[in-house]
Amino acid sequence: MQYELIGLLMFSSxxxxxxxxxxxxxxxxxxxxxxxxxxxxxxxxxxxxSSAIKLMKWYPLLTLPMFIFMGYVLSESKIADDLYKMFxxxxxxxxxxxxxxxIGLMVLVSAMNGLSVAGMAIGATIALPELLKRGYDKRMVTxxxxxxxxxxxxxxPSVVLVLYAMIARQPVGQLWLAGLIxxxxxxxxxxxxxxxxxxxxxxLGPALPVEERNISTREKLRLLSAGMLPLGIxxxxxxxxxxxWTSLVEASAVGAMAAFLAAILKGRMSYKVLxxxxxxxxxxxxxxxxxxxxxxxxxxxxxxxxxxxAIEYLFTEQMGLNPWIILIMMQLSFLIMGTFLDDTAMLVIxxxxxxxxxxxxxxxxxxxxxxxxITTQIAYMTPPFGYNLFxxxxxxxxxxxxxxxxxxxxxxxxxxxxxxxxxxxxxxxxLWLPNYVYGN
Amino acid sequence: MIQFARRYIHIVDTVxxxxxxxxxxxxxxxxxxxxxxxxxxxxxxxxxxxxxIAQFAMVAYYILGGPYSIQLGANVRMDLFYSGWTTRKxxxxxxxxVLFLIxxxxxxxxxxxxxxxxxxxxxxRSPTAWRPYLWPIKLTMCIGLFLMLLQAISELIKDIATIKxxxx
Numbered sequence: 001m002q003y004e005l006i007g008l009l010m011f012s013s014x015x016x017x018x019x020x021x022x023x024x025x026x027x028x029x030x031x032x033x034x035x036x037x038x039x040x041x042x043x044x045x046x047x048x049x050s051s052a053i054k055l056m057k058w059y060p061l062l063t064l065p066m067f068i069f070m071g072y073v074l075s076e077s078k079i080a081d082d083l084y085k086m087f088x089x090x091x092x093x094x095x096x097x098x099x100x101x102x103i104g105l106m107v108l109v110s111a112m113n114g115l116s117v118a119g120m121a122i123g124a125t126i127a128l129p130e131l132l133k134r135g136y137d138k139r140m141v142t143x144x145x146x147x148x149x150x151x152x153x154x155x156x157p158s159v160v161l162v163l164y165a166m167i168a169r170q171p172v173g174q175l176w177l178a179g180l181i182x183x184x185x186x187x188x189x190x191x192x193x194x195x196x197x198x199x200x201x202x203x204l205g206p207a208l209p210v211e212e213r214n215i216s217t218r219e220k221l222r223l224l225s226a227g228m229l230p231l232g233i234x235x236x237x238x239x240x241x242x243x244x245w246t247s248l249v250e251a252s253a254v255g256a257m258a259a260f261l262a263a264i265l266k267g268r269m270s271y272k273v274l275x276x277x278x279x280x281x282x283x284x285x286x287x288x289x290x291x292x293x294x295x296x297x298x299x300x301x302x303x304x305x306x307x308x309x310a311i312e313y314l315f316t317e318q319m320g321l322n323p324w325i326i327l328i329m330m331q332l333s334f335l336i337m338g339t340f341l342d343d344t345a346m347l348v349i350x351x352x353x354x355x356x357x358x359x360x361x362x363x364x365x366x367x368x369x370x371x372x373x374i375t376t377q378i379a380y381m382t383p384p385f386g387y388n389l390f391x392x393x394x395x396x397x398x399x400x401x402x403x404x405x406x407x408x409x410x411x412x413x414x415x416x417x418x419x420x421x422x423x424x425x426x427x428x429x430x431l432w433l434p435n436y437v438y439g440n
Numbered sequence: 441m442i443q444f445a446r447r448y449i450h451i452v453d454t455v456x457x458x459x460x461x462x463x464x465x466x467x468x469x470x471x472x473x474x475x476x477x478x479x480x481x482x483x484x485x486x487x488x489x490x491x492x493i494a495q496f497a498m499v500a501y502y503i504l505g506g507p508y509s510i511q512l513g514a515n516v517r518m519d520l521f522y523s524g525w526t527t528r529k530x531x532x533x534x535x536x537x538v539l540f541l542i543x544x545x546x547x548x549x550x551x552x553x554x555x556x557x558x559x560x561x562x563x564x565r566s567p568t569a570w571r572p573y574l575w576p577i578k579l580t581m582c583i584g585l586f587l588m589l590l591q592a593i594s595e596l597i598k599d600i601a602t603i604k605x606x607x608x
Contacts, residue, residue, distance in 0.1 A: 019521060027537070
């Protein structure tokens with residue numbers, strides 16, 4: 001049988017297994033194990049276990065539990081409440097100011113953890129009820145929280161970029177720096193969108209009434225100091241790393257410790273919070289690790305087949321396509337897959353297929369990492385199957401229906417697609433900072 | 441038979457839960473090792489052992505914590521169809537597909553055992569400056585995989601019980 005066909009067979013049997021609803025790592029791992037043994041006999045049976053050894057030797061993976069822990073400490077201990085109050089007081093007098101402040105809050109939360117879950121939890125449980133109480137349009141603010149929290153995987157530290165780095169064999173530090181400016185640009189685009197819409201139609205985001213604005217300057221300044229906390233945690237983590245005093249992994253441990261100490265100092269660390277944070281960290285870390293383990297085995301079999309080479313040959317030689325057209329086709333198919341594939345599945349299944357192809361076409365893999373992350377972000381948010389949509393449903397106040405959630409994200413998805421197109425057209429936006437810092 | 445199933449589930453679930461509850465706090469061990477690594481690098485001589493000990497700790501963390509994460513229901517499923525099914529239908533499909541999971545874990549345990557006995561026989565060491573023996577971590581991995589296998593079988597028994605309508 002031809003290698004492309006075997007590859008196709010593996011891929012479709014994995015999809016079939018995934019649709020049965022078995023635990024994802026079991027579905028992927030079983031297909032890998034069966035394929036390896038069928039192809040290479042007893043020698044092939046070593047592939048699943050040797051991917052566990054490969055996983056152990058991949059040092060940057062240690063950042064994963066650290067950043068997940070950070071995120072859970074932040075959301076469980078509710079130290080972000082003060083942050084929200086700061087934005088509330090300072091941005092409230094503007095039309096749409098609280099929504100803009102929520103984007104700011106999300107950027108700060110993103111800088112302290114590597115997933116979008118923490119941002120989502122903080123946004124949906126703290127910001128959203130306040131915004132609704134102040135008469136903000138529920139469709140707009142639901143979109144704001146979802147779009148804002150998705151920045152968590154683009155602004156450093158980012159767990160998605162750590163995983164991408166592992167698959168693409170690229171340095172994590174450069175990838176993180178590459179994600180920073182696009183993340184801020186996207187946040188700015190969200191802010192502009194909110195400001196313009198509220199300017200045209202102030203009833204979408206009414207300014208705070210005068211009596212609520214009457215807060216002493218002293219109190220205002222005190223609240224401003226709440227903003228120092230995330231900046232402090234971020235600095236404690238990034239300064240030693242960028243200066244080369246600590247490695248990336250050590251910096252993540254410093255960050256985890258800083259978040260933990262901050263929660264203790266603020267008097268928010270009870271046994272309940274501690275137990276919930278470490279338990280959920282274990283659960284989510286195990287979920288990721290076991291899926292990566294299975295996906296590595298799958299990828300190893302796939303590599304062994306040389307299926308990617310065959311696909312590349314088909315596109316470039318036989319069909320004579322321009323690399324850019326292939327890249328755009330890949331992003332489009334990625335977006336379409338994202339609407340019905342689970343986010344974790346996308347991360348571990350699609351990347352091993354796409355990344356070697358992108359490299360073979362001669363594109364910069366750091367740049368592609370950012371494109372990849374933005375596409376994942378969009379996939380997180382597009383109906384019918386978006387991780388963020390379901391999280392939102394679980395966390396949002398009851399007056400927000402699934403229909404509101406679906407409708408709310410549309411403008412933000414369009415903004416993100418626009419941002420994606422910008423990054424594709426002008427790679428300098430992405431590559432300038434890492435090149436500047438690492439003096440390439 | 442039911443008596444046996446009950447006892448099996450009780451023992452396996454209890455052992456794995458207790459182990460998982462201990463392992464979940466070992467996140468602090470990892471934080472500690474990494475902090476020591478950065479402190480020693482800045483103020484004294486860099487420690488040789490921190491990198492590998494941290495890696496071993498991470499592997500122990502997720503392999504030994506794995507069975508507990510199954511109990512917590514943390515392992516994501518693709519629930520496009522799954523979420524719409526009744527509990528009985530879920531159990532029926534799971535009872536079949538969990539066999540694939542068991543197969544995968546079995547293959548891993550088999551070659552893990554091979555790899556462990558090789559390490560023991562030849563005293564295999566890691567090819568780094570610190571040169572630790574590799575058998576302790578491989579033994580940990582084998583134990584973890586074995587417990588994972590036991591947990592998967594426990595899930596299978598629970599599914600069968602749901603299908604038959606037996607209360608365990």
